[in-house]
Amino acid sequence: MTMHKLTSKIRRRAVLAGASLAIVLAAMPVLAQELSGELVILQWQGGTDAEMWQKLEADFTAKNPGVAVRELVVTGQGDMRGPMRTALLGGEKVDIIINTWPAFRAELVDAGILRPIDDLWASAGLDAVLDQSWKDLGSTAGVTYGVNYTYGDRSAIWYKKAHLEKAGVEPPKTWEEFLASIDKLKAAGFAAPIAMPAKYWAHGEWFETLLLRTGGVEAASKLAAHEIGWTDDIVKTTLKKYAELLKAGCCGTPEQMFAGDWDYSADQIFTADASNYLMIGMWMNARARNDYKLNEGVDYSIFQFPSLGLGHDDTSSVDAKEVAVTANGANPAAADAFAVYMVSKDAADILASYGYASPSKNAYPSLLGPVQQIATAAVAQSKVQFVLGDLLPGDLVDEYRVQLQKFLQDPSDATIDAVTAAIEAKAMELY
Amino acid sequence: MQDSVAPQTAGSRPGVPSRLRGEQSNLLAAKRRVRDWPAAWLLITPVLILFGIAVVFPLIDTIRLSFFDIKGLAKPKFIGVGNYVKLFTDPAFRNTLLTTLTFTISTTIISVGLGWMLAMVSAFAPRQTLPFRVMIFAAFGISEAVAGYMWIGILRPDAGGLLNAVIGLFQPGFAQPWLGDPRTALWVLIIAASWGGVGLPLMLCFASVQSIPKTLFEAAYIDGANHWQVMRNIMMPLSLPGVRVAVFINLLGALRAFDIIYILTGGGPVRSTETVGYFMYRESMTQFKLGYGAAATVVLLVAVLVVSIPAIIQRTAGAR
Numbered sequence: 001m002t003m004h005k006l007t008s009k010i011r012r013r014a015v016l017a018g019a020s021l022a023i024v025l026a027a028m029p030v031l032a033q034e035l036s037g038e039l040v041i042l043q044w045q046g047g048t049d050a051e052m053w054q055k056l057e058a059d060f061t062a063k064n065p066g067v068a069v070r071e072l073v074v075t076g077q078g079d080m081r082g083p084m085r086t087a088l089l090g091g092e093k094v095d096i097i098i099n100t101w102p103a104f105r106a107e108l109v110d111a112g113i114l115r116p117i118d119d120l121w122a123s124a125g126l127d128a129v130l131d132q133s134w135k136d137l138g139s140t141a142g143v144t145y146g147v148n149y150t151y152g153d154r155s156a157i158w159y160k161k162a163h164l165e166k167a168g169v170e171p172p173k174t175w176e177e178f179l180a181s182i183d184k185l186k187a188a189g190f191a192a193p194i195a196m197p198a199k200y201w202a203h204g205e206w207f208e209t210l211l212l213r214t215g216g217v218e219a220a221s222k223l224a225a226h227e228i229g230w231t232d233d234i235v236k237t238t239l240k241k242y243a244e245l246l247k248a249g250c251c252g253t254p255e256q257m258f259a260g261d262w263d264y265s266a267d268q269i270f271t272a273d274a275s276n277y278l279m280i281g282m283w284m285n286a287r288a289r290n291d292y293k294l295n296e297g298v299d300y301s302i303f304q305f306p307s308l309g310l311g312h313d314d315t316s317s318v319d320a321k322e323v324a325v326t327a328n329g330a331n332p333a334a335a336d337a338f339a340v341y342m343v344s345k346d347a348a349d350i351l352a353s354y355g356y357a358s359p360s361k362n363a364y365p366s367l368l369g370p371v372q373q374i375a376t377a378a379v380a381q382s383k384v385q386f387v388l389g390d391l392l393p394g395d396l397v398d399e400y401r402v403q404l405q406k407f408l409q410d411p412s413d414a415t416i417d418a419v420t421a422a423i424e425a426k427a428m429e430l431y
Numbered sequence: 432m433q434d435s436v437a438p439q440t441a442g443s444r445p446g447v448p449s450r451l452r453g454e455q456s457n458l459l460a461a462k463r464r465v466r467d468w469p470a471a472w473l474l475i476t477p478v479l480i481l482f483g484i485a486v487v488f489p490l491i492d493t494i495r496l497s498f499f500d501i502k503g504l505a506k507p508k509f510i511g512v513g514n515y516v517k518l519f520t521d522p523a524f525r526n527t528l529l530t531t532l533t534f535t536i537s538t539t540i541i542s543v544g545l546g547w548m549l550a551m552v553s554a555f556a557p558r559q560t561l562p563f564r565v566m567i568f569a570a571f572g573i574s575e576a577v578a579g580y581m582w583i584g585i586l587r588p589d590a591g592g593l594l595n596a597v598i599g600l601f602q603p604g605f606a607q608p609w610l611g612d613p614r615t616a617l618w619v620l621i622i623a624a625s626w627g628g629v630g631l632p633l634m635l636c637f638a639s640v641q642s643i644p645k646t647l648f649e650a651a652y653i654d655g656a657n658h659w660q661v662m663r664n665i666m667m668p669l670s671l672p673g674v675r676v677a678v679f680i681n682l683l684g685a686l687r688a689f690d691i692i693y694i695l696t697g698g699g700p701v702r703s704t705e706t707v708g709y710f711m712y713r714e715s716m717t718q719f720k721l722g723y724g725a726a727a728t729v730v731l732l733v734a735v736l737v738v739s740i741p742a743i744i745q746r747t748a749g750a751r
Contacts (some may be wrong), residue, residue: 111504258700259611
């Protein structure tokens with residue numbers, strides 16, 4: 001053995017030992033502490049999601065027996081940011097906030113409620129668990145606050161297989177095929193093939209993916225930041241595409257659309273067999289499996305939004321949920337450990353068992369059901385844009401949804417001009 | 432004043448002029464009142480403290496908030512009457528004023544009108560109609576939230592809704608989206624809200640009718656009046672005090688209505704059922720513009736005061 005080889009071997013061993021020590025030391029804050037005390041989670045989800053969260057919390061406490069998890073449950077209807085703000089402004093101290101709105105994260109950051117987690121990210125080695133894009137998604141002004149633990153494809157269209165078989169329809173790939181399928185489904189006896197839940201907000205789903213497919217993620221992103229106006233041609237073209245759908249008789253009367261929230265609309269497809277298509281997000285999967293007791297991929301499935309041929313068919317709308325730790329929580333150590341736990345393999349397994357995809361590299365996609373696998377593959381192949389409604393200021397999103405209701409009442413060019421002008425006027429007040 | 436005819440009371444002293452006795456008595460009463468003050472304050476203080484915490488402080492704080500621009504969790508910014516100026520130029524708010532007026536007047540007319548009419552009819556056979564009065568009054572005891580969910584079942588937009596199913600007996604397949612149609616949503620909401628509001632006017636008006644001296648009815652029947660004449664000329668005018676109280680209570684309740692609107696329509700479709708109460712909630716709780724929402728609250732408070740102060744003055748004018 002030459003001196004050079006020996007030196008090199010010693011150097012390698014020293015580097016390895018140093019690296020091991022560094023990893024151990026880095027992981028110390030999270031792993032070495034004996035966690036204890038109460039961990040308070042601000043919980044706003046209900047139904048199957050709440051049940052899933054209880055499983056996650058039970059698994060976490062099983063691994064950390066010194067920690068007692070308490071959920072501070074807030075309830076409401078529609079946008080849950082209101083009840084969450086009420087709780088926080090009312091002086092409630094929580095350790096973990098579950099968040100799905102980037103705009104709300106920014107608001108929490110401005111109010112000094114969230115604690116940056118860049119140090120935690122480094123010490124827990126989260127770069128090895130989540131891609132940079134997920135880190136970016138959980139960041140505000142370049143600082144990381146959220147650990148994304150699940151995401152969903154919002155450009156997927158849900159359907160019941162028996163309906164399409166009855167009408168002799170294959171899942172459509174193009175816009176023309178999609179419009180043609182509406183005619184076939186109507187001929188097969190379905191009066192309103194699309195269940196359009198326009199009572200509160202879900203009629204925006206169709207607009208948002210149509211916008212992506214019309215103008216691409218750049219245009220949608222610029223519109224969210226009001227770098228282009230709502231009277232821009234891209235928005236008008238999007239609404240004209242939406243009008244084609246309505247004029248094809250997709251959704252029944254405006255009154256029928258306004259009468260349904262998303263629960264009712266889901267029932268119309270999966271239990272009443274009255275409608276065929278629904279665009280709502282991946283939480284439909286948990287509902288279909290657990291509430292309707294349907295067999296994923298056998299009884300129902302999804303197809304990605306049909307291509308428009310306008311040059312942006314490789315785009316999809318996504319949502320995501322993150323856990324964020326607070327600056328004023330009583331148990332920061334347990335909060336950090338919980339945030340890291342949420343992207344562990346065990347957490348991903350529990351999410352998968354409820355039909356939810358995890359962005360974690362610890363997750364086994366094979367554990368996902370066939371529908372969720374279609375969605376994850378579609379998202380992986382797409383340029384993605386976060387749900388527009390969750391990026392807009394609250395005031396504007398309200399106006400946008402009301403104006404879209406007016407558009408549903410009369411999808412004419414004149415209405416398109418009027419509603420885009422009204423949204424733009426509101427946007428001018430706010431930006 | 433003739434002292435000699437003044438009534439002698441058990442405590443009066445013979446030989447002392449009554450004027451002096453009166454002054455002494457007033458003095459004694461005043462002394463007694465002064466002596467009672469500590470006890471009076473001791474008894475009233477807890478109520479005043481609770482009233483201050485539960486009513487006065489929130490009221491003052493709401494008025495204070497209405498002068499601030501508060502968006503989300505951001506720090507408040509003083510803007511003077513800016514929220515009020517914005518409020519009265521906001522077409523959505525102006526629309527809520529009209530909706531609130533329609534909702535308030537309609538629910539009051541329906542609830543009190545029906546309650547009054549049922550009270551009249553019940554008064555002719557009080558025992559036989561007791562179960563019906565109890566059932567109707569029970570609806571008043573049901574929370575608006577629970578009633579809202581019941582009405583959702585009745586008003587489902589498909590043929591499975593109870594109302595559509597009943598109409599469907601005559602017109603198969605009938606499916607009217609009652610709550611989804613801006614032309615019908617408000618009226619259906621008014622009927623749903625009125626349903627729970629009939630019980631109280633019924634009881635108040637019935638009590639008023641019961642307090643009418645029996646001799647009046649006997650005299651009317653002896654003179655040959657029929658039931659309709661008795662109702663029109665005796666029962667209706669003499670039960671008006673009960674009607675006034677019922678109108679007052681219903682107006683206040685309707686002005687502040689929120690629960691049933693929240694559950695049935697969420698203020699939609701296209702804001703067609705948004706009242707000031709719901710607008711206040713939307714701005715304060717959904718948009719979290721607490722200052723703007725507080726300004727709407729103050730406007731609602733003024734409306735409630737405009738309705739209630741004359742009624743309170745009228746009801747308590749004769750009290751000592």
